[in-house]
Amino acid sequence: MATRADKRSSSTIRPISITTSLLSRDGSASFSFGNTKVICSVNGPAEVKLRDEKLDKATIDVVVRPLVGTPGTKDKTHEYILRSTFEGVIQSGLHPRTQIQIVSQVMMDDGSIIAAAINATTMALIDAGIPMKDIVAAISCVISKDDQILLDPTLQEMENVKSFHTFAFNKTSSSLLFCESLGLFTDDQYFNCYEICNAAASAIFEKMREAVTNKLQEEYHIES
């Protein structure tokens, strides 16, 4: 197996770190894959503007802020991806006529930004106590020029590849919630990517559970 620039094997994720409650909003979290880092904040259920009000469910508003400059088309696409992924997971029917605002800010970009943003959003929603049916974890992979599948690519590895894939899974049934693929690939390659990413997602869920447990332990040693 050819080694990568950072000496990882092809199916290893970069070190994950999760911090929660770092901002003064209702919920916030930062999620990083190595040098890729996204901070996400969640506010809600809060008052909603009259024109955005939905009578039977909460309005989910997503804002994606890029590393530098003002949001462009790419960021709008990311907003759409986050909204459509989380709309099905958040139990918005429990808080009708309110707004749940998700703001996601890219802190460091070293590849796999969408995956990091989805994972940060999951943690921030958990932190805010927004009712959810399930939680989401996302992971990216690329198929390199020599047909190797590289999990969790860095920015450098994302250059000159045959295709780039991002998958988001839910926890209970580990079924697909979102996927995006760019480039040329065969269906065999696609399903191989799917399998590898699905396995990697369960590792991310473990990290998420660990982060929540640590936070609760810190908070509740009081009561033991």
Place this chain on the structure above:
Amino acid sequence: MTSNEDKMEIDHEGTELDVVLPGDPINIARKDDLKLGPGLTLTQDSVICIKAGLLKHFNKKNKWYVESNQKRYIPAEGDPVIGIVTYKGGEYYRLDIGSAHQAILPILAFPNVNKKSRPILNIGSLVYARITLANKDMEPEVACCNPKTNKDEGFGELKNGFVIKCSLRYCRRIISQETEICSLLKKLGEKHEINLAIGMNGRIWIRLKSDDTRDTIYCYDVIKRAENLDNDDISELINSLND
């Protein structure tokens, strides 16, 4: 009937935290007379968790709930809350209680009032009230009196004083009269005579009898500092107050 039934509550002590995440299925052995509290929901025939926190249950009554902490207040009937008047109307006031919708305080929800003798509240006034109506599809309603006895029961306008904002869990801890926090407040009360109102919406109102700004800030600081401490550290804090 199992022997466990005699125990009132299963305590999750030390590292034996029963941490649940949204989507986790909850194994409930007895289905009879099941009561689900916050953080749990019934889907078809299984119970799933919708909030991250600690799973707790009362064995005897078969009550289950998820204990968690959050900053945003969701109104619940019977909760005492501290609100700020934002609107004054002919029939009612509107209060900001920190939830998604502002609460309605009818002018007739005060003891001994009629249309002619309405309570005088201005925009910006603080009001301590109890939630009488909490429904996700309706605006929450609050009242400053008990309709059965027509007494204020301690509710009403809070004049002067100072509001401390804190997490919802801290308010719950104080209201449930957790011993260490109680002794901390008693300790503070020895030095300064304090009036205290605790809202379940993450607001604590304090007013010292002396109305001294320095002492008020001192009390605010002590109460705020205890928020993130465990019982041992609070005892330490109480001891440090002696000097």
